[in-house]
Amino acid sequence: MVWCKYLRGVNDTYGIHTGGVTFWNSDTGNALRIKGISEGKHIAAKYSQSDKNEFVCTHFVTNEELEPRYNLNRFVNQRSDVFVPFDVQKETVNLTLEMEYVDYAVEYSRGILPGIDAEAVRELMNTTGRYGVVDNGIVGANGWTTNWKCLHEPFFSQIGMALNDDNYIRNMSLTLDRERDYAMKEDGRVLSRWYNAGEDQIPGTFNYKTGYNEARWGYTIDSQTGYVINAAEQFDLCGDKEWLQSHKVSCEKALDWLIKRDSNGNGIFIIS
Numbered sequence: 001m002v003w004c005k006y007l008r009g010v011n012d013t014y015g016i017h018t019g020g021v022t023f024w025n026s027d028t029g030n031a032l033r034i035k036g037i038s039e040g041k042h043i044a045a046k047y048s049q050s051d052k053n054e055f056v057c058t059h060f061v062t063n064e065e066l067e068p069r070y071n072l073n074r075f076v077n078q079r080s081d082v083f084v085p086f087d088v089q090k091e092t093v094n095l096t097l098e099m100e101y102v103d104y105a106v107e108y109s110r111g112i113l114p115g116i117d118a119e120a121v122r123e124l125m126n127t128t129g130r131y132g133v134v135d136n137g138i139v140g141a142n143g144w145t146t147n148w149k150c151l152h153e154p155f156f157s158q159i160g161m162a163l164n165d166d167n168y169i170r171n172m173s174l175t176l177d178r179e180r181d182y183a184m185k186e187d188g189r190v191l192s193r194w195y196n197a198g199e200d201q202i203p204g205t206f207n208y209k210t211g212y213n214e215a216r217w218g219y220t221i222d223s224q225t226g227y228v229i230n231a232a233e234q235f236d237l238c239g240d241k242e243w244l245q246s247h248k249v250s251c252e253k254a255l256d257w258l259i260k261r262d263s264n265g266n267g268i269f270i271i272s
Contacts, residue, residue, distance in 0.1 A: 015082035019043035031102035147196035152222035157233035182210040188257030192220035
């Protein structure tokens with residue numbers, strides 16, 4: 001998440017619903033991987049720059065999934081309270097934190113790339129390549145510091161092939177599930193944006209619970225084909241036939257919505 005760059009101010013905070021993280025230093029090659037496990041509970045984490053100019057990682061274990069405090073923001077400037085307050089009951093809570101040293105240069109090697117700086121490619125994939133991962137089930141273009149993503153690009157699943165990270169691949173499957181369930185309208189239209197708030201929506205299209213909406217400057221039709229292409233590419237990576245079958249009808253609806261708008265068969269889709 002490049003916190004040395006993006007958490008540039010005191011109390012700049014990023015909060016997500018996962019307990020796994022890998023910290024690395026590209027100069028030394030040292031890395032620390034932490035995996036949080038708590039059976040029957042929900043785990044979240046936040047990353048902040050403290051008032052002591054320290055970078056701080058905090059894990060939360062709760063009975064209910066923590067909700068963002070400010071709209072649907074996963075990232076907030078100069079605020080450490082990215083999540084809503086939660087009650088702590090008198091009970092015993094078990095949390096397991098698995099920690100391991102990782103040889104960063106070996107674990108994240110992109111191999112030998114003749115004529116290409118393989119280390120630069122590695123750093124590009126582990127920074128820019130992951131910037132579009134906003135949270136569990138929210139992967140797309142733009143990124144977590146802006147608190148919004150677009151759905152219309154066809155290469156989000158392909159990024160998983162380059163990253164070679166099972167966590168990204170699983171999250172991309174979950175993302176497409178959410179887009180099928182929450183971003184697709186009954187007629188097959190795939191809403192083109194996910195935002196933290198409703199200021200940039202076509203009036204009446206923003207869902208204040210899920211964040212999906214239509215951008216106010218116009219329809220981005222590529223979200224129809226983007227969803228279908230990403231679903232196909234995702235199957236190439238996950239190989240889950242049951243998951244693919246669950247997207248069959250929705251992919252057909254997305255394409256039908258588009259095809260119906262080519263009234264004369266000239267390949268131009270008319271939106272009104």
